[in-house]
Amino acid sequence: MIRYVLVLVFSLAFSPTAFGQERMGPIPAEKMTDSQKKAAADHTAARGSLTGPWSVLVRSPELMGRVRGLSDYVRFNSALPPRLSEFVILITARQWSQAYEWAAHYPLAVKGGLNPEIAKAIGDGRRPHGMAEDEEALYDFCTELLQNRSVSDATYARAVAKFGERALLDTIGLMGHYSLIGMVLNTARTPVVPGESPLLERFPR
Numbered sequence: 001m002i003r004y005v006l007v008l009v010f011s012l013a014f015s016p017t018a019f020g021q022e023r024m025g026p027i028p029a030e031k032m033t034d035s036q037k038k039a040a041a042d043h044t045a046a047r048g049s050l051t052g053p054w055s056v057l058v059r060s061p062e063l064m065g066r067v068r069g070l071s072d073y074v075r076f077n078s079a080l081p082p083r084l085s086e087f088v089i090l091i092t093a094r095q096w097s098q099a100y101e102w103a104a105h106y107p108l109a110v111k112g113g114l115n116p117e118i119a120k121a122i123g124d125g126r127r128p129h130g131m132a133e134d135e136e137a138l139y140d141f142c143t144e145l146l147q148n149r150s151v152s153d154a155t156y157a158r159a160v161a162k163f164g165e166r167a168l169l170d171t172i173g174l175m176g177h178y179s180l181i182g183m184v185l186n187t188a189r190t191p192v193v194p195g196e197s198p199l200l201e202r203f204p205r
Contacts, residue, residue: 024188026055035061043068052100053181056188067180074174079167082112084138088174090114090122091142093200096182102200103192123200137162142175 032040039061040050047068050058057064078085086109093101102123110116118135121128131139141159144151151159159168184190 020189022189022191024056024059024190026050027058032058033061039064046072052104052190053184053188056184056190067177070173070177074170074177078170078174079163080170080174082108083114084134085174086112087114087118087135087138088142088171089178090119091139092146092175092178093182094122094125095146096179096186097200097202098182098185099192099200099202100185100190101178101182106199134162138171141168141171145172146175146179 027036029037029040036058040058042065043050043054043058047054054064054068057067075085080088086105089105090102090109092098093105106119106123109119114135115128115130118128118131128135128139137158140155141151144155159171163171
């Protein structure tokens with residue numbers, strides 16, 4: 001019995017969904033303020049029903065609209081192709097141990113052309129083997145900036161030479177946006193979509 005309890009406690013401690021009870025779940029329509037209803041309607045018209053971070057952000061309608069504006073650009077109009085933009089999102093999701101973000105973007109990354117083995121290595125917290133030259137330059141830039149809060153001259157020069165300044169700034173925009181979304185989801189303890197097994201494990205702390 002004691003052994004069973006210890007195993008259960010250990011497994012829950014490192015489960016990606018073991019954040020405790022969800023703090024900011026969806027708001028029923030009848031309980032929304034007028035400004036929240038308008039924000040929800042605007043979002044639904046532009047992007048579909050409120051899910052994940054959007055069902056949290058609707059609590060601050062103006063912030064939600066401004067965040068969606070950034071999201072629209074970095075997701076759909078940045079200088080990076082889908083293979084690389086989703087690659088950046090996965091790197092950021094791993095940094096925040098964000099299972100919802102990972103579950104949403106892992107299939108998009110693979111569909112966009114990212115090698116699943118590279119995605120798996122990122123999820124495991126390993127430097128991927130066999131990256132293309134552009135992936136390697138982007139990986140080094142993103143991981144240095146996220147982990148060290150700065151970028152070395154050599155890494156910066158390589159990234160600028162490969163992508164140019166606009167794409168590099170769009171990369172920073174992607175990391176900034178999905179760091180914000182990761183913080184929102186982690187604070188709200190938003191669970192992964194019911195019925196889906198999280199593809200991202202939390203690192204032990």
